[in-house]
Each structure stands twice: as C-alpha cells, then as structure tokens.
Amino acid sequence: MSFIADKQTLDDLSLLGKFNPGSVFSIFNKVKTRGAEKLLDAMFLHPLSDVEAINNRSAIFLYFNDHPTGFPFDDKQLERMESYLDEGGDGSYLLALWELSRKKIAALLVRDDTYELALTGIDSSIAILEACEQLLRQLEKEGRDKDQPWKKWSDIVRTIITDVRYKQLNSSSRSLLDNVRLHHMLTGTFRGQLKMLLELIYETDLYIAVAGVARAKGFSYAQALPKDRNKLEAKGLRHPGLDKGVANSLFFNTATNVLFLTGANMAGKSTLMKSTGILLYLAHMGFPVAATDVQFSLLDGIYSSVNVPDDLNKGYSHFYAEVLRVKKVAEEVATGKSLFIIFDELFKGTNVKDAYDATLAVTEAFTNFTNCFFIISTHIFEVGHALNNGGSQISFEFLPTIMQNNVPQYTYKLQKGITTDRQGMIIIENEGILNML
Structure with missing residues (x-):
C-alpha cells in the first residue's frame, strides 16, 4: 500500500512545486542534471511504505553526508x-x-x-x-x-x-x-x-x-520503526525553510496520541504543525529532516486541515468545507489506518458556541484511535479545560506570548499546559485601525 497524502495535505504543507521557491521540494532541488530532478520529483510523489527501504535510503544519504563527493559530469x-x-x-x-x-x-x-x-x-x-x-x-x-x-x-x-x-x-x-x-x-x-x-x-x-x-542546514536522519511500535519522537524539530527556526520536541505513542495546542495568533502554532507534517513526510521518503533526533513508526499517511478553501462552484461555505474535511479524515481513521492528522483551528468558519461543541466532541472521539496521532490547535482554550480530566491520552501544550510595552513578543517555544492568551484586539489597536475609523 502506498503512503497517503492528498492534494489538500500536499498544498497545506507546501511539499511539491518545482517552480515554487517556498516549497520543500525547492529546498532539496540543488541537483545538477535533469535526470536527477525527475528522480527527485518521483521520490516526492511516492514516499516509501517499508521500514527497511526507508532506512536503507537514509543510510545512503548519510554516507554522502559523511563523504562529500564532487559531481564530475556535464x-x-x-x-x-x-x-x-x-x-x-x-x-x-x-x-x-x-x-x-x-x-x-x-x-x-x-x-x-x-x-x-x-x-x-x-x-x-x-x-x-x-x-x-x-x-x-x-x-x-x-x-x-x-x-x-x-x-x-x-x-x-x-x-x-x-x-x-x-x-x-x-x-x-x-x-x-x-x-x-x-x-x-x-x-x-x-x-x-x-x-x-x-x-x-x-x-x-x-x-x-x-x-x-x-x-549545510544541519538536518539529521530519522530512524524508521515497525508500525506496531506506534511511536513518534522528534527532538529539535523546526521548519526546514527556516534556517534560524526555534526548535521544539514532540512525543506521541499509544498512551498519548493527541496534542491539544493553544496559543495566540502569530505565536507559531501553524508553523509547528506544518513542521511536524513535513518532517513525517520527508522521513517516509528516507530524506534528511529538520530535527536533531527522530524515531518514528511507519504510518499509512498524513491528512491535514490548515487552509481549507470554500467551493463556489459547489456552493460550499468555508464551514461546510471544514465539515467535509473532518468527515473525510474520520472515514479514513475509522478504517484502521495508522495516520498522522493535523487540524489547525477546527471549525473556525462558524460561531464560537458551535465551534466549541464540535471541537470538544471531535477531539474526544479521536482519542479512541490510538494507532493514529493528532495535533489539534484552537483559540477556544475553554475546550482544553473541558478535556483536561487528568487522563494521559491528550497532551496539552501551548506557545506563549510575552507582552512588552503593550507589544506582543513570541518565544515559539512549547510549554506544558493551556494558555488563555488573546492579543487580537491589542494588535488591532497597535496598528491604529480604530483611530482611522
């Protein structure tokens, strides 16, 4: 079975795109021949689904990492x-x-x-x-x-x-x-x-x-483990496109399969979630990853919901498009596949009460699928308090904001717990929008 990552996920994570300078593909596209570029494209389109094949390819990259060699061909x-x-x-x-x-x-x-x-x-x-x-x-x-x-x-x-x-x-x-x-x-x-x-x-x-x-970028090589190990441990994780990105560490296993992430706007939630998805995708390709140490169990695929667009042709609102995306993921999870799921601001297209109820219900339901890992972010921190019943299935972490002279500063460093930070109005006031009006 091939590794699953649909178009929505590939777009969310900016994985592909020869002509997109911001894509992950472009980071690695430093080859000298068209033949190698075609091969690179094929590798990005078809991540590996075998532990031995992944580790063997990583070992070859590591060999050339340790033995720099010139390319003497025209x-x-x-x-x-x-x-x-x-x-x-x-x-x-x-x-x-x-x-x-x-x-x-x-x-x-x-x-x-x-x-x-x-x-x-x-x-x-x-x-x-x-x-x-x-x-x-x-x-x-x-x-x-x-x-x-x-x-x-x-x-x-x-x-x-x-x-x-x-x-x-x-x-x-x-x-x-x-x-x-x-x-x-x-x-x-x-x-x-x-x-x-x-x-x-x-x-x-x-x-x-x-x-x-x-x-050049200080990437490392992940170790693939059999699927039944059901584990992801990533130390020093950062976004591969950020040379000075702040590093964080994440851990998932059967006992703790959901990360509930809170933080204010611009605190770095989306970047952290994308970084994790990119890491897992590259790891399944056998490619170097932007982290210091990674061990991961083989997965069947990745699904993300970060930038879900509405569909004018079908008459779908943004909220309904979000609902359909969650439904798609729920169907895949229910088949027994081992998946990594990213939900950035669940149900942001509806009112706060419905978003609260839906986020709470969906997150609780996902804890039952212990062969899958989930990162769910939200501004509605009250959901976290409702979920925090002392169990270990959900890990609660946040990205903090530090106020300096009424100006928000961000550490981009994960901390344990749930934050109540909300700086939206402060940012609006600092930009002088209200005075303009």
Whole structure:
C-alpha cells in the first residue's frame, strides 16, 4: 500500500512545486542534471511504505553526508548520451554499419545532420565514460569503490572501460569503421549497462545534492520503526525553510496520541504543525529532516486541515468545507489506518458556541484511535479545560506570548499546559485601525 497524502495535505504543507521557491521540494532541488530532478520529483510523489527501504535510503544519504563527493559530469553530455542510447540499435554489427554509412552519405549529399548527431552521441558517451573512469580511480585510491552506494556503479564502469574493444577504439581520430564499431558497442553490446549507468549517475547526483543540503542546514536522519511500535519522537524539530527556526520536541505513542495546542495568533502554532507534517513526510521518503533526533513508526499517511478553501462552484461555505474535511479524515481513521492528522483551528468558519461543541466532541472521539496521532490547535482554550480530566491520552501544550510595552513578543517555544492568551484586539489597536475609523 502506498503512503497517503492528498492534494489538500500536499498544498497545506507546501511539499511539491518545482517552480515554487517556498516549497520543500525547492529546498532539496540543488541537483545538477535533469535526470536527477525527475528522480527527485518521483521520490516526492511516492514516499516509501517499508521500514527497511526507508532506512536503507537514509543510510545512503548519510554516507554522502559523511563523504562529500564532487559531481564530475556535464549535464548536456548526459542528455546527449541519453538521447543517443534511446535511439538504440538491435545489436547487429552489419545493421550498425548500414545505418552509419547511410547517415554519412545523406550528410554528404543533402547536408543531413543525423550523422553528426550520431557522432555527437558517441563523443558524449565516451566523455561520460572518461569522467567515470577518473572518478573510479579516485574512489579506488580512497578505498571507497566497493562501498555500498558505489559498488553497482563501479562494477559497470569497470566492465566497459576494461573491454579490449573499447580501449582500442577510444582515440581522438576515428575512421568511419571505428565509429561503426563504437556505435555497435554503445548502442548494442553495452546499451543496457550504459542505460543503467545513466540511472546510477542521476541517483548519485541526487544523493550528493540532498546530502549537501542536509550538511549545510544541519538536518539529521530519522530512524524508521515497525508500525506496531506506534511511536513518534522528534527532538529539535523546526521548519526546514527556516534556517534560524526555534526548535521544539514532540512525543506521541499509544498512551498519548493527541496534542491539544493553544496559543495566540502569530505565536507559531501553524508553523509547528506544518513542521511536524513535513518532517513525517520527508522521513517516509528516507530524506534528511529538520530535527536533531527522530524515531518514528511507519504510518499509512498524513491528512491535514490548515487552509481549507470554500467551493463556489459547489456552493460550499468555508464551514461546510471544514465539515467535509473532518468527515473525510474520520472515514479514513475509522478504517484502521495508522495516520498522522493535523487540524489547525477546527471549525473556525462558524460561531464560537458551535465551534466549541464540535471541537470538544471531535477531539474526544479521536482519542479512541490510538494507532493514529493528532495535533489539534484552537483559540477556544475553554475546550482544553473541558478535556483536561487528568487522563494521559491528550497532551496539552501551548506557545506563549510575552507582552512588552503593550507589544506582543513570541518565544515559539512549547510549554506544558493551556494558555488563555488573546492579543487580537491589542494588535488591532497597535496598528491604529480604530483611530482611522
């Protein structure tokens, strides 16, 4: 079963978006090749759902984190090599001879450029193999060529560059027959291995880039645990887009599966909730996370309700859209899935009395689903007092506000308990709105 995160959740957490500089994708998109960018996009779209696969990928990123490596390949040459190999051949020398001879004749007679394109493909492939050979020698010198992230790549490179035919033909001046033999080798004999080599080069580009981001930003690598451990422990958690973000720690398990979060506007509730959702999504990808230490049990998915829009076409008000979102989550939770749920300001689209009653009822109901974890934030702190009956199922924490000369200051640091902070009118008065009116 694949990891669940619907469009609403992906949008709430700003996870995707190649052209969105504020997306989590953009934070990690420091790759040098289009092939690696496509691979990065695929990884973001398909988080992993297997503990071993997650931890194995994390281990590869950690390897490149601890062993910084330059990327010695040219993107344009890689693209030309890929296009050349995609055009392919059937492995027959006679057909390779016919194909290249025909293209050369066409080039002489009608100035057709297909022969030059074929030569460009051959030259680009050789240039990439030469770069591979140089990198391999460096890795051999360092004793790292047999390390797990490199072994498959180095085995393929050795097979090709030590082949007698390749060594004989790889020269600066080549005849038509030399080009035919090289064409036959590259698009026939070694085509499958070369295509695999390209994939491994793109993977390496991605590993180097992501590990570089993690090293620069001080990210760490989460440890995935089996689902039945039912645990999330995150220390030093912050938003990956904030280099100087204030760190917090969170803990969930079967006995305490709901975090009831209070705090004034701008105190940092939404950022904390998004940070947690992003952390879990990246952790299920096997990617580095913005925290100092993380252990998490495998989940089936994440659902969030942060920026729920109304729907003018369907005639849905903001409140009704919120209700439908809660219904969707309740249906998923009731199926027995292990999910992480984020509700930011439940039922803010209705009056305070209905919002109080609904938030109280929904939060109480969610405590029964101990295989799921919930963060529920609200301004209606009275709900917290009604829920706080001495049990351990709900953890009550808040983000405080400190008043200095009638100006609110925020620590962004979690504290135990329930806050009654409400500074909305103070902010309105400080902005001079009432005086304008």
